[in-house]
Amino acid sequence: MAREAVxxxxxxxxxxxxxxxxxxxxxxxxARAAKAALDDARLSMRDVDGLLVAxxxxxxxxxxxxxxxxxxxxxxxxxxADSTNIGGSAFEAHVAHAAMAIEKGYCDVALISxxxxxxxxxxxxxxxxxxxxxxxxxxxxxxxxxxxxYALAAQRHMHEFGTTEEQLAEIAVATRKWASMNPAATxxxxxxxxxxxxxxxxxxxLKLLDCCLVTDGAGAIVMTTAENARAHGSKPIHIRGYGxxxxxxxxxxxxxLARLTAAEMASKRAFEMAGISHDAIDLVECYDSFTIxxxxxxxxxxxxxxxxxxxxxxxQRTAPGGAFPLNTNGGGLxxxxxxxxxxxxxxxxxxQLRGEAGARQVADVATALxxxxxxxxxxxxxxxxxxx
Amino acid sequence: xxxxxxxPQPVIDPxxxxxxxxxxxxxxxxxxxxxxxxHHFYPRELCPHCYSDDLEWVDASGDGEVYSxxxxxxxxxPTFAADVxxxxxxxxxxxxxxxLTNIITSDVESVRIGARVKVSFDDVTPELTLPKFKLESE
Numbered sequence: 001m002a003r004e005a006v007x008x009x010x011x012x013x014x015x016x017x018x019x020x021x022x023x024x025x026x027x028x029x030x031a032r033a034a035k036a037a038l039d040d041a042r043l044s045m046r047d048v049d050g051l052l053v054a055x056x057x058x059x060x061x062x063x064x065x066x067x068x069x070x071x072x073x074x075x076x077x078x079x080x081a082d083s084t085n086i087g088g089s090a091f092e093a094h095v096a097h098a099a100m101a102i103e104k105g106y107c108d109v110a111l112i113s114x115x116x117x118x119x120x121x122x123x124x125x126x127x128x129x130x131x132x133x134x135x136x137x138x139x140x141x142x143x144x145x146x147x148x149x150y151a152l153a154a155q156r157h158m159h160e161f162g163t164t165e166e167q168l169a170e171i172a173v174a175t176r177k178w179a180s181m182n183p184a185a186t187x188x189x190x191x192x193x194x195x196x197x198x199x200x201x202x203x204x205x206l207k208l209l210d211c212c213l214v215t216d217g218a219g220a221i222v223m224t225t226a227e228n229a230r231a232h233g234s235k236p237i238h239i240r241g242y243g244x245x246x247x248x249x250x251x252x253x254x255x256x257l258a259r260l261t262a263a264e265m266a267s268k269r270a271f272e273m274a275g276i277s278h279d280a281i282d283l284v285e286c287y288d289s290f291t292i293x294x295x296x297x298x299x300x301x302x303x304x305x306x307x308x309x310x311x312x313x314x315x316q317r318t319a320p321g322g323a324f325p326l327n328t329n330g331g332g333l334x335x336x337x338x339x340x341x342x343x344x345x346x347x348x349x350x351x352q353l354r355g356e357a358g359a360r361q362v363a364d365v366a367t368a369l370x371x372x373x374x375x376x377x378x379x380x381x382x383x384x385x386x387x388x
Numbered sequence: 389x390x391x392x393x394x395x396p397q398p399v400i401d402p403x404x405x406x407x408x409x410x411x412x413x414x415x416x417x418x419x420x421x422x423x424x425x426x427h428h429f430y431p432r433e434l435c436p437h438c439y440s441d442d443l444e445w446v447d448a449s450g451d452g453e454v455y456s457x458x459x460x461x462x463x464x465x466p467t468f469a470a471d472v473x474x475x476x477x478x479x480x481x482x483x484x485x486x487x488l489t490n491i492i493t494s495d496v497e498s499v500r501i502g503a504r505v506k507v508s509f510d511d512v513t514p515e516l517t518l519p520k521f522k523l524e525s526e
Contacts, residue, residue, distance in 0.1 A: 132399040133401070134430065136399055136404060137429075137430045137487075138488060139464065140395070140397065140398055140518060141489055141490050141518075142395065142460060142463065142465075142467075142490070143460070143464055143476045143488065148458055148476055152456040152457070152458050152476070152478055155456045155457060155501065156455070156501070159456070200461075202461055203458045203461065203462070203476075204459040204461065250430070250488075251488065252429070252478060252487060257455070257456050
């Protein structure tokens, strides 16, 4: 019988005010998240024979070979490793890669890990990227990264489609409403469209409240075979489809600034693999580095046509009680954003599919779509998950 | 021209040296593919349109239009703090490629997508010239 890869465990670490409770090194917090996910899966670290990791820690130095360093720290000897780093969407790609490895029999239990202590360590240094290779044509102009690239996309989207700043603000407001129901969320106070519109201008047309947070965070996902899940009595989440793509890193090389080509490519493949239509999706968790990211992603995923994202999110349609539940943990905009947020999209989708999301639980979630975006609208990876 | 230019400077490599050398002579140089005829930017070893290695350097007109732009209200680090607000723009050159740059203007609010622009070379050090742009209307 063919092996089927499933997700059997998710874990994270407690956050308060955007910092990991109790602190710790970036390796300590990943170990804690991994243990939580393995406990959730009713598996042990000694079962892990596949390790997938992406992060921005320990560079230059031990983080240059992150799976090798983390494997050593955890005391395991993986026979399958994947350090694919395509930005914040890496973890959705890791789910796909782990599924292929497990179904091929290349490993039996895969651990996907992410950690960042950027807020506690005040280590965020995106302004300091050296002007080498492709970057020599980017940062000499003083483009604040990554917000500047997203601002260029937002401006072009507004020009081509008549999208308004108020429509972008709808996304920040709706996401904050979800965060108010998540005790771990960094920002939980109510927000209005006016609050967003009047927040500090950063890079026109984006303002402070269009931008994600800067926090700590750690998360982990455990995958194994459906057969192994049954044997351990853990509750499997099925992977119905996946896809990934990347198109550029320099914002100057993005194929079309008003369209998220990577998400179009990734999601098309995921839907084809799943063999389902958009109507079958009960819940979407998508990367929200900036409000414009969400709008362009919804269009690229095909939930609305190109240019219709503004109308789609208007009237708080993505808020609790709205027609289109989205980013139900409060997202990168209000829950947490440790630098590469994508793993938390998966953690939240699994909790919603299991009915474990507490006050923010969406009713009758059977199928969820998770989409990560990385770099400067550079990469996209989609995973379609189901609980039956 | 400032003797203490603190902003990021390109780490010029063999693949990009002709572009930066030409900028110092106030020429905007673009790679063009002899196989498919397309220009591209930034310079590559293989044409990103048809993957041919039969490339040549050609002088660009220096004309184009604003494809998108942002006004930086917060600087990209302390070395840009004195310039706020300043315009970062993506220019669609008349030859086809898009190029990130600055628009030098006395009124940052006047920049619009579609506006015609012309290259304006900024000699920031004796060794480095940055090809920036100005609005034709200005």
